[in-house]
Amino acid sequence: MHQLSVKENPFSSRPGQYPPVLCGRDKEIEIWKQRLYHFDPSGNVVITGLHGLGKTSFLQNMRSVAQKEGWFWVGSDLSHAPPQNEEAMAQRFLSDLATSLKSFEERSGGNYFEILKNEYTQAPGLTVDKLKAVAQQIFTGLVEANYKGTVVAYDEAHLLNDCAIPGDNPLGMLVETIKALQTADTNRPVQLVLSGLPHLFNALTSGQSYTERMFHLIPFYRLSREDSEKALKIPFAHYQQLSRCPDGLLKNAVDWSEGYPCFIQFFGRELFQIMKRKAGSLDQVQFPSNAILDHLDGGSFSTRWNSLSKNDRSFLNTLIHAKQNESLEFSAEEISENAKHLDVEEIQLKLKRLYRKSIIYPSSPGHYAFAAPKTEMMAARRFENPTKFNILRWFKRNRMGPQKTA
Secondary structure, three states, X not given: OOOOOOOOOOXXXXXXXXXXXXXXXXHHHHHHHHHHHOOOOOOEEEEEOOOXXXXXXXXXXXXXXXXXXXXXXXXXEXXXXXXXXHHHXXXXXXXXXXXXXXXXXXXXXXXXXXXXXXXXXXXXXXXXXXXXXXXXXXXXHHHHXXXXXXXXXXXXXXXXXXXXXXXXXXXXXHHHHHHHHHHHOOOOOEEEEEEEOOHHHHHHHOOOOOOOOOEEEEEOOOOOHHHHHHHXXXXXXXXXXXXXXXXXXXXXXXXHHOOOHHHHHHHHHHHHHHHHHOOOOXXXXXXXXXXXXXXXXXXXXXXXXXOOOXXXXXXXXXXXXXXXXXXXXXXXXXXXXXXXXXXXHHHXXXXXXXXXXXXXXXXXXXXXXXXXXXXXXXXXXXXXXXXXXXXXXXXXXXXXXXXXXX
């Protein structure tokens, strides 16, 4: 059967890539627009949620909106070599500021980072004083260049707390710097936007630099079924040959995405490829197939899996079988009830190891939860024989079947 002549697959191929349709985030976008239109000197924003909920894509949208409204944007993704101390965070900020300035205006005869670093070195005081002095000078210049203000934005910001060297506080230093700039001069607007796992907000509120109403929290949850269907159907509608995708297949894709934007993009992309190969006609297709799950495994789970030692994997297997299936959270005490060969202290140490490997995160005092959706399923599939792994049976056994609502 011939292959259809259609355009490139419209669904995102990698995490963080902007999706073809951003559904279910209208309220959050409106909140951001209002904060840009009606600037509050302490109008900082924190976006929290599990991996795969679309926080990175939403930040891209925020950036686009801010730049259209005349704001200067500085920031980056902290998942690659997160700063472990205050000095490293200061250098990272200077580097990100230099990168943004390069796109603003090419400066002949000099390197922006070296210029900023030199200003930073010569400034008196502690790290926060030095960084404030440099930022104050640059941000003032940006306002004079007719920018409305500056947005400082960092994705995966929870890593500033998780990876910090004991006794150091890069997250607190960043917050303190922005706070000092905001209180010093309201004619030089600056807003801080941080995105990360749910425990990011707890790390912020427990810091010395935190003050009440300093941050507006925007928690991200799963999309509703209606928004999930829109995110899948609308891209298909642009292709006449593929627009008649069987409702049963779309339902399967929506079911298994469970409202997570990352899986909507993944299953949408896989379904699009199948439709192309089948020339737009699909009647009986197992979806998702084991081959598709292999692809999902290799893309979204393998990196974390490969970071685990043999002992880590063994404990993860114990954790999956020992935790209460219907519970999203778990504690060392709860695990010990079903894992008699391990004592509570040993389990706590092993949980901390999985936390440092970004498999789990501290969801509440004394409790953890998996940081990425479907981690349990993908790990269980690795522990069993993937070719014999029955995804439907696994979901039924673990009471984690497709969710109908957000």
